[in-house]
Amino acid sequence: xxxxxxxxxxxxxxxxxxxxxxxxxxxxxxxxxxxxxxxxxxxxxxxxxxxxxxxxxxxxxxxxxxxxxxxxxxxxxxxxxxxxxxxxxxxxxxxxxxxxxxxxxxxxxxxxxxxxxxxxxxxxxxxxxxxxxxxxxxxxxxxxxxxxxxxxxxxxxxxxxxxxxxxxxxxxxxxxxxxxxxxxxxxxxxx
Amino acid sequence: xxxxxxxxxxxxxxxxxxxxxxxxxxxxxxxxxxxxxxxxxxxxxxxxxxxxxxxxxxxxxxxxxxxxxxxxxxxxxxxxxxxxxxxxxxxxxxxxxxxxxxxxxxxxxxxxxxxxxxxxxxxxxxxxxxxxxxxxxxxxxxxxxxxxxxxxxxxxxxxxxxxxxxxxxxxxxxxxxxxxxxxxxxxxxxxxxxxxxxxxxxxxxxxxxxxxxxxxxxxxxxxxxxxxxxxxxxxxxxxxxxxxxxxxxxxxxxxxxxxxxxxxxxxxxxxxxxxxxxxxxxxxxxxxxxxxxxxxxxxxxxxxxxxxxxxxxxxxxxxxxxxxxxxxxxxxxxxxxxxxxxxxxxxxxxxxxxxxxxxxxxxxxxxxxxxxxxxxxxxxxxxxxxxxxxxxxxxxxxxxxxxxxxxxxxxxxxxxxxxxxxxxxxxxxxxxxxxxx
Numbered sequence: 001x002x003x004x005x006x007x008x009x010x011x012x013x014x015x016x017x018x019x020x021x022x023x024x025x026x027x028x029x030x031x032x033x034x035x036x037x038x039x040x041x042x043x044x045x046x047x048x049x050x051x052x053x054x055x056x057x058x059x060x061x062x063x064x065x066x067x068x069x070x071x072x073x074x075x076x077x078x079x080x081x082x083x084x085x086x087x088x089x090x091x092x093x094x095x096x097x098x099x100x101x102x103x104x105x106x107x108x109x110x111x112x113x114x115x116x117x118x119x120x121x122x123x124x125x126x127x128x129x130x131x132x133x134x135x136x137x138x139x140x141x142x143x144x145x146x147x148x149x150x151x152x153x154x155x156x157x158x159x160x161x162x163x164x165x166x167x168x169x170x171x172x173x174x175x176x177x178x179x180x181x182x183x184x185x186x187x188x189x190x191x
Numbered sequence: 192x193x194x195x196x197x198x199x200x201x202x203x204x205x206x207x208x209x210x211x212x213x214x215x216x217x218x219x220x221x222x223x224x225x226x227x228x229x230x231x232x233x234x235x236x237x238x239x240x241x242x243x244x245x246x247x248x249x250x251x252x253x254x255x256x257x258x259x260x261x262x263x264x265x266x267x268x269x270x271x272x273x274x275x276x277x278x279x280x281x282x283x284x285x286x287x288x289x290x291x292x293x294x295x296x297x298x299x300x301x302x303x304x305x306x307x308x309x310x311x312x313x314x315x316x317x318x319x320x321x322x323x324x325x326x327x328x329x330x331x332x333x334x335x336x337x338x339x340x341x342x343x344x345x346x347x348x349x350x351x352x353x354x355x356x357x358x359x360x361x362x363x364x365x366x367x368x369x370x371x372x373x374x375x376x377x378x379x380x381x382x383x384x385x386x387x388x389x390x391x392x393x394x395x396x397x398x399x400x401x402x403x404x405x406x407x408x409x410x411x412x413x414x415x416x417x418x419x420x421x422x423x424x425x426x427x428x429x430x431x432x433x434x435x436x437x438x439x440x441x442x443x444x445x446x447x448x449x450x451x452x453x454x455x456x457x458x459x460x461x462x463x464x465x466x467x468x469x470x471x472x473x474x475x476x477x478x479x480x481x482x483x484x485x486x487x488x489x490x491x492x493x494x495x496x497x498x499x500x501x502x503x504x505x506x507x508x509x510x511x512x513x514x515x516x517x518x519x520x521x522x523x524x525x526x527x528x529x530x531x532x533x534x535x536x537x538x539x540x541x542x543x544x545x546x547x548x549x550x551x552x553x554x555x556x557x558x559x560x561x562x563x564x565x566x567x568x569x570x571x572x573x574x575x576x577x578x579x580x581x582x583x584x585x586x587x588x589x590x591x592x593x594x595x596x597x598x599x600x601x602x603x604x605x606x607x608x609x610x611x612x613x614x615x616x617x618x619x620x621x622x623x624x625x626x627x628x
Contacts, residue, residue, distance in 0.1 A: 054252070
């Protein structure tokens with residue numbers, strides 16, 4: 001496997017770890033704000049902060065989700081094609097996925113840049129800059145596009161086939177498998 | 192082209208794109224951008240990223256990753272096995288007690304977990320091998336867990352219900368309550384079937400040697416389950432006592448579950464936590480990305496006036512109330528065999544909501560009908576998620592046997608939907624009682 005593929009896999013796992021920390025932070029902050037409020041204090045930044053964390057976490061975990069076949073899909077068509085046709089379809093689908101991610105990265109980049117230029121803030125008491133929220137989209141989906149390139153370069157035998165053999169990971173059964181389907185699959189794509 | 196023709200074209204193109212194997216989230220964006228470009232011009236495309244962001248940056252949506260975290264924390268621990276084991280000890284004298292314990296365990300686990308495959312996996316991991324080892328027919332063993340798992344999205348908390356609430360702007364608290372009685376009744380019906388099926392099977396096979404437990408063992412078993420029952424009670428109390436919003440309840444229960452799992456099952460090393468968190472971010476991203484993409488899709492549908500025209504067309508058909516309900520359910524059943532509930536709710540409910548309202552159907556009641564309908568899709572081929580989970584749990588049982596075992600449960604669910612259609616009070620009594628009519 002080429003160095004780029006390995007590096008991408010590692011980067012995706014690292015981003016997912018950061019995403020996990022952000023989500024955990026959101027859970028703790030919200031819990032804390034409920035306790036704090038119960039003691040009679042008023043809260044003003046907690047809700048918005050946890051929403052920012054959730055959005056950032058979602059986009060940052062996207063490349064990892066792709067690397068572990070977590071983005072749910074229905075490959076009904078491939079089942080009715082001969083092996084060669086299914087392989088070609090697989091490449092076409094990967095290229096389209098890459099194109100969609102690049103498109104959203106570009107559009108999201110414009111959105112972020114404009115919000116930054118205008119210094120847009122949210123309409124709350126806390127009023128954080130909006131670009132801080134928006135920037136997670138081009139970053140996360142840009143990395144997802146890179147992960148798509150890695151998927152194209154990944155040798156078709158080996159890692160990806162192994163992952164596909166695991167029912168909780170394969171694309172066919174709408175890969176929504178999660179921790180409870182075994183837990184083994186989440187130790188990172190190269191493990 | 193008329194709006195209805197465009198609508199049909201969207202339907203065909205969307206199905207082709209989604210069945211190609213492209214992730215559903217990207218597929219929805221692709222179709223939306225394509226149709227906006229062709230039928231509305233490039234100007235409308237500017238809004239695409241902002242639409243996704245506005246949809247996703249919502250405190251209500253935070254419930255989804257947090258309830259996923261709650262389910263993953265408990266699913267990764269041995270709690271599923273403990274729940275099943277302790278229920279089994281109390282049912283040692285009942286014919287089919289082993290199977291009934293599994294179904295009840297699925298019901299209990301559903302109350303802390305909002306996803307069907309996760310429920311089937313957590314209970315199935317321990318339950319299915321045990322049932323087969325003790326001579327339960329493999330079809331009954333796998334079928335019961337396959338169907339029991341579907342309770343995950345009916346009994347609160349339920350990710351399907353949260354989404355439904357957000358899309359149709361109905362109260363999530365009310366939706367959760369509406370699932371309680373139907374969920375409990377389905378558990379009873381499933382258990383009754385397991386009892387009868389075991390009695391019938393016992394006539395043809397030798398009776399397996401009964402295992403008996405002392406009262407002491409029974410009480411001991413309860414001890415390990417008590418903390419999780421505590422979480423269920425805490426969720427219900429915080430949500431319906433008006434102490435906290437669903438998002439806050441989700442956060443508190445996720446933190447509580449992580450602490451409990453760390454204390455009881457000693458999962459606090461980085462590796463253990465990664466099993467929980469890796470799965471959580473993976474599943475949350477999948478669901479939330481589809482939600483963001485579906486926002487673009489419904490914007491496109493609405494801008495091209497397809498949503499409004501399709502709804503109007505359905506109303507103008509002037510179908511009899513029941514004919515409409517049956518056709519909607521037949522369509523959802525078919526769609527549910529191919530697409531996950533998340534995608535169906537996001538794509539179909541914007542059209543159906545005004546139609547249902549025009550016909551005087553209760554949206555809360557319909558959520559329960561829809562959820563049971565979606566559950567059936569989860570245990571029918573070709574993309575029944577629970578079937579594949581069972582395949583992973585019991586690799587030796589052929590898929591056809593799992594399917595055969597699921598059929599009686601599918602029939603029970605269909606019959607239950609009819610009962611629910613005739614007696615909506617089954618779903619509506621509890622929410623009306625607790626939150627006022």
